[in-house]
Amino acid sequence: MGAYILRRLLLMIPTLLGIMAISFIVVQFAPGGPVEQVIAQITGQAGGADARISGGGGDFGNQGFDGSSVEGGGVTSKYRGAQGLDPEFIASLEKQFGFDKPPLERFGLMIWNYARFDFGESYFRDISVIDLILEKMPVSISLGLWITLISYGISIPLGIRKAVKDGSPFDVWTSGVVIIAYAIPGFLFAILLMVLFAGGSFFDWFPLRGLTSDNWESLSWPARILDYFWHLALPLTAMVLSAFATTTLLTKNSFLDEIRKQYVITARSKGLSERQVLYGHVFRNAMLIIIAGFPGAFISAFFTGSLLIESIFSLDGLGLLGFRSVIDRDYPVVFANLYIFSLLGLVISLISDVTYTLIDPRIDFERRDV
Secondary structure (H helix, E strand, O other): OHHHHHHHHHHHHHHHHHHHHHHHHHHHOOOOOHHHHHHHHHOOOOOOOHHHHOOOOOOHHHHOOOOOOEOOOOOOOOOOOOOOEOHHHHHHHHHHHOOOOOHHHHHHHHHHHHHOOOOOEOOOOOOEHHHHHHHHHHHHHHHHHHHHHHHHHHHHHHHHHHHHOOOOHHHHHHHHHHHHHHHOOHHHHHHHHHHHHEOOOOOEOOOOOOOOOOOHHHOOHHHHHHHHHHHHHHHHHHHHHHHHHHHHHHHHHHHHHHHOOHHHHHHHHOOOOHHHHHHHHHHHHHHHHHHHOHHHHHHHHHOHHHHHHHHHOOOOOHHHHHHHHHHHOOHHHHHHHHHHHHHHHHHHHHHHHHHHHHHOOOOOOOOOOO
16 A cells, blocks of 8 residues: 555646646736736726735835836837836836746746745735635635535435435435435525525524624633534535535435345345444445545535635635635735645545545555556
8 A cells, every 4th residue: 555655646746737837828828917917906997906906915116006107108018008107117017926037937936936835925915825825724624624524424324314215205305305405506595594594684693704703712612612603504504505415315326336236135144134234234335435525525615615605604715715816816826726725635535545445455556457
């Protein structure tokens, strides 16, 4: 197993390089880069980064950001909207954002820094990228961790029960609930919860903003825990809907496939109880496919899956940060998020493979043909 783990770790290097290279190439052709964002702010055509440019992320005020370097001449520029601006000012912006270097040099420098986990500074926020990510991390960890635990904690027992009671009234009505839950978009259910229970048109039982209350620091530890889950109640309920439905059906189908196999019939003929057959033989084999889906489910809930929920419930997490960074062309934040979560996904995938062997020792990745 050690050789397989080492091989997988070494394969992470070209995989990460490929992901970053493709993303970097795409960005080169994307219009509306950071230089154009600043130009739009100066010329009154501000885009997504308007309010944050003057708040930090550089020394634009010392480079004529107040408009003092605007000239009346018709200067031709490769940047949209730059006509009439001082070429020296445009050059200073390019240097500020690192665009004075060739693309290949910029990519090599970025990879070298990222290999040392040096992600630099945000373009439009007066904070380092790693500090910005750490600032948003509690929200995303809370959403990703709890949604994964809750969905698996409900779906696996329910899926097993549905497989055992296949075709029964219990299986029929729970399948109806599961299908309806899967069909309802999470963001739409989130809006419904907000209208019903967060001071919309009916009840005002749950908060609508943040992960904790303003007086959280002054609360006792039991009160802090209750306050934390009070804020998470509606977002988690909205997010668990589709995840719970998918994992339930996956668990049921996996167990049904195993229950119908010959070794189960043999085990029953030996006089083993249904519980011994189910949890002593079927469970280990049926759970392999569930474990295989865990990394993707966790990463999705941890990052991309929480974007709309974060927006609706005003939770400032990594999903919302990544989306705003793409809109603002804040490339250090965009690439840092991509690098970190690609690396995290590869590591969790490796952990998933190792877990395979713990659940079923018959699986040996070192002996299989590659």
